[in-house]
Amino acid sequence: MQTWSKTLTVATPGRGTTDISARVQAVVERSGVQQGLCNVFIHHTSASLIVCENADPQVREDLERFMARLIPDGDPILGHVDEGPDDMPSHVRSVLTATTLTFPVSRGRVPLGTWQGIYLWEHRRAGHGRKVTVTVQGETRMAR
Template identity: 75%
Template sequence: MPTWAETLTVATSGRETYDITSRVQRAVAKSGIRVGLCNVFIHHTSASLIVCENADPEVRRDLERFIARLVPDGDPLFAHIDEGEDDMPAHVRSVLTQTAITMPVARGKLPLGTWQGIYLWEHRLAAHGRRVTITVQGETRDPDS
């Protein structure tokens, strides 16, 4: 079964969501895989991946407000603060979300829903360069061709 991989760098400017849908779709198209699976993996413990609504950015801001209430910066509960008050909260946020997402490939692309997008969610306050590996496995021909 053919397998293809590409690693991207996503520049972040601090805590927020970054739409990587088109970059992942381009990688799937470049792979030549027509039907199979795509795995997207982030190589970090203080950022994560989500599939989320792509129409109204307020949805992602609401998610940020919710998780800030759930895991606030500077919480005295946390002893691990080596890199600042957002250090341990960023790790918790990452654990509560996802570091990898697997999606189907059909007809050479990800068949995302109308309102779905793939986002890197930066949990640190400072800018970072985040590595994301996209692996695509499957067949290079559609099964019914």
Template identity: 60%
Template sequence: MYHAKQLTVSTQGRGFTDITRDVREVVEHSGLEQGLCTVFLHHTSASLVLSENADPDVRRDLEAFFARMVKDGDPLFVHDAEGPDDMPAHVRTVLTQSSLSIPVKNGAPDLGTWQGVYVWEHRTSPHRRRVTVSVVG
């Protein structure tokens, strides 16, 4: 059995958007009790992460680390067609991930106690991101 739904996620610019509830709803509507949920982001300047969902300082610290590691406007980068955050956003995406695999157990994503699913926007401007959530079992 296979079930999928495409989500549109509006980001506020660089930072994290929690999509855990949306992923849960797709899994619940699939009717599958056991299986695998795949979350896939269709973009090259944002990524998906499983991150702590209790303390927002964790996400703030991740953003601070990446800001130090991959600086906007770094003269190293040639690709800047859409501004100084263009190539840094692509590098951040390559260093993270565009898809997640989450086990399905008892009709729900089998996430850890403190895990949440996030779209991590790497551009400084707001964007609408396309995410496909598929469930097989």
């Protein structure tokens, strides 16, 4: 069994989604693992990871509008505002989504569905450099 890990820095333009599918696939391919597991972990509490529709960007825009309605910036019930009115809403969004995702590795790739993509979802208004660690474990040769 082999383990391979790579930490990526992902620049986000601000609130919204950034497709990291190709970068995750590249780490899996470089690992040499043919079958096993791929774990993707974000090192932040105000951004998250999602698997989402990759063909129509309207889906991700709709998700953003849904979250804005569910957890509006500056909501008076939220007291933690150390970094501004989007501070606590970004933490709530992160808790409601995921900070880690695990995928199977098959034939040296993460076998995403036709309409699936792996996205980093930035919850802060300003852009950030986010750290994401991709860890791949498994066999370097296909089992017979």
